[in-house]
Amino acid sequence: MTLVQIVVILVVVGLVMWLINTYIPMAASIKSLLNIIVFVVLLIWVLQTFGLIGPIPGLKMPALK
Numbered sequence: 024m025t026l027v028q029i030v031v032i033l034v035v036v037g038l039v040m041w042l043i044n045t046y047i048p049m050a051a052s053i054k055s056l057l058n059i060i061v062f063v064v065l066l067i068w069v070l071q072t073f074g075l076i077g078p079i080p081g082l083k084m085p086a087l088k
Contacts, residue, residue: 024072036065 040061044054070076 029069029072033065033069036061 040058043057049057067076067079067082071078
């Protein structure tokens with residue numbers, strides 16, 4: 024996976040999260056929890072993509088190729 028693909032995926036996820044936060048009415052606590060979960064998942068995915076951490080047992084994250 025190239026660096027450009029990783030950046031495009033991060034931009035798309037950021038755009039989707041902005042749209043959700045802006046246009047879907049929900050409680051602030053749920054919105055915060057959603058943002059934290061998405062951030063943690065993306066952080067783990069980026070770290071695994073760059074090989075800084077190995078696969079997490081029991082966690083099935085798709086490898087985008």
